[in-house]
Amino acid sequence: MGLLLQVVCTGIICSMGINTGMIFAWPASTITMFQTENTTLDRPMTDTEISLLGSISSIGGLVSTLIAGFMLDRLGRKKCSIITGLSLVIFWSILAITRKVELVLLSVLFSGTGSSIFLISTVYVGEISQESVRGVMTAASVVSSGLGMLLSYLLGGSLEYDVMIYVGLSMTTSAACLLFFLKESPTFLMKIGQEKEAAEAIAFFRSLKISDQEVIDEINLIKRALNPDLEDELSPEAEKLNAKCKAKPVEKLSFWEFIKKSRSTRRAFYVSIFMVTASIFQGLIMVQIYIESLFTEALPMVPTTLFSVMFAGVIVISGSVGAYLTDVAGRRALMMYASLGTGISCLVLGSQMQSHWGPSWITGVFLYVFPVMYTVGAGTVPFVLLGELFLPEVKSIVSMVIVEWTWFLDFLSLFIFNSLLKYLGWGAVFYIFAAGSFITTVFCYFFLPETKGLTVEEIQPLFMKKKHRNQC
Incomplete structure (x- = not known):
């Protein structure tokens, strides 16, 4: 329930x-x-x-x-x-x-x-x-x-x-x-000092009694996340999360002080910024707005409305599959292999639309392979990560900055895309998308840790350098 x-x-x-x-x-x-x-x-x-x-x-x-x-x-x-x-x-x-x-x-x-x-x-x-x-x-x-x-x-x-x-x-x-x-979020209720209401919200979302131990445990977890222990030589997460460390008085820091002291938050922020940037430059956002132009050039004999509806339907289905796979295959593997698939699809589409080396059905097939690969990877994973990488202390503002960056890139890419398309054509544009996809694959291999099934307290140390993870 x-x-x-x-x-x-x-x-x-x-x-x-x-x-x-x-x-x-x-x-x-x-x-x-x-x-x-x-x-x-x-x-x-x-x-x-x-x-x-x-x-x-x-x-x-x-x-x-x-x-x-x-x-x-x-x-x-x-x-x-x-x-x-x-x-x-x-x-x-x-x-x-x-x-x-x-x-x-x-x-x-x-x-x-x-x-x-x-x-x-x-x-x-x-x-x-x-x-x-x-x-x-x-x-x-x-x-x-x-x-x-x-x-x-x-x-x-x-x-x-x-x-x-x-x-x-x-x-x-x-x-x-x-x-x-x-029902309001229990984390927000705790931030404004309404602990009883927060416990009631947790009990509601878990279908438990407010006195159940699971509710009490979650309240304590939120308290620890909202009140990290900090000291100069350690990141906030290392000090707060390492159970062997001696208890120290809680030092309440401002947002900027927290960011300055927190190595793991900064590294998670950089990774998130890259991931949402990748979600733009793998290209599906531009394709969705100019989809009629794409299908008119790629498959002129087929009604564009039919293909547009089928295109969106594929995105919905693959988005549902991607949502499921994030908790099965994991975030890192899904982003890596889906980005690789997106890059290959864009290479095929770019070369096909430039030189027409194969029959038109190849274009039709890869016009649907492309959104499938994109949606299960770059269209899903960066936004899942955005919801789980950051401590409640800074989550709202850091998430806001990342989404702000996304909207800026949305505007910039969509505003110049019409001119870019007229100057380069769809073939060259798909090569740009392919480059963005392959770069994403390499980045995820080296810098993206797996976060599947972990709490934010377990995730944050993954973004710390190894020598800092177990300090006390």
């Missing part, structure tokens, strides 16, 4: 991921129409405006994620998710009442504020889930985004413009209402 409650709460907060995925992929079904004289807007969009249509939501994501990173520890995970849900309702509402190009772009910019749900859900789900299912639960936000994209491709290709908007508005409003039924 406890696992079911964790699943339900994860499903509620990830319902906003579905709606965000719909909004993210919405330009894919409108880019072509918005450039023609038959546009539903007051005038056709220029090339620059088309580039902004596909990328400007990332600017909203930058701003909202920055705010959410600080508000998570002030308002809480539940209230932040509700505010995010309401911002997505506003996006669809603006689209429903205007046809002006400038206002449509403004609404897309505003829609990016809802993107902070990925930070909020990653932190929330990581804090309510037990270790045995944490990877699957955290990866649910990635799967939910893919499901939203699938719906967007499907509905955008079959519904009139106005009908699509009202369907999106109805779905987002319903999902935002469900957020009011969430």
Whole structure:
């Protein structure tokens, strides 16, 4: 029963991921129409405006994620998710009442504020889930985004413009209402001094009585994570986690003091930054926005709407498989071998689209192998790691910085991609994706430790140099 409650709460907060995925992929079904004289807007969009249509939501994501990173520890995970849900309702509402190009772009910019749900859900789900299912639960936000994209491709290709908007508005409003039924994270409740409420939350998520020993143990675990013992010669984790060390008075440090003293937090941060960067430069994000252009060039005889829907469906299915494999195969192996597979797929696609050395069915096959490999690896693992690598003392702000970096790269890559595509063509672009994938494989082999089934207290020492792991 406890696992079911964790699943339900994860499903509620990830319902906003579905709606965000719909909004993210919405330009894919409108880019072509918005450039023609038959546009539903007051005038056709220029090339620059088309580039902004596909990328400007990332600017909203930058701003909202920055705010959410600080508000998570002030308002809480539940209230932040509700505010995010309401911002997505506003996006669809603006689209429903205007046809002006400038206002449509403004609404897309505003829609990016809802993107902070990925930070909020990653932190929330990581804090309510037990270790045995944490990877699957955290990866649910990635799967939910893919499901939203699938719906967007499907509905955008079959519904009139106005009908699509009202369907999106109805779905987002319903999902935002469900957020009011969430139970707050026990870690946040402990951070604000509500120990009794935190114990009640743990008992709720585990289907236990508040007096059960498991609840007491989890409360004590959160206390230790929130109040690390620090001294100059040791990292916070080495001092706090080594049971043989002598007990010392708790020294409460500021965020920056903590980061300065913590070797393992800094190393985990560097690894996380690389991993989310890899998730951008392996290329699927750009492909999802310009998918109609890709299929038109690669398979001109096949309806693009059909292939777009199938493409999104593959992402959803492979995302579900990837979520399962994170707790079976492990994070490190999954990221390494999936990135290798992504690189090979991109090499095949790049050479095929440049020189047409084989039949068209090869292109069709690898256009689906590519998203499968990407989704089970770079599309899933970095976000699972984001939810489990950092102590609660710094988790919200560090996660915010990493997600901010992701949104910056999203905007930059999507803004320049239209020009890059026109200048280089799809073949050369896939070579760039392949290079990013192979570099990721090498990096994971040398620098990414395995974190499957471990608590944050067990994970942090893995990022310390060996000579510091057992110091007292």
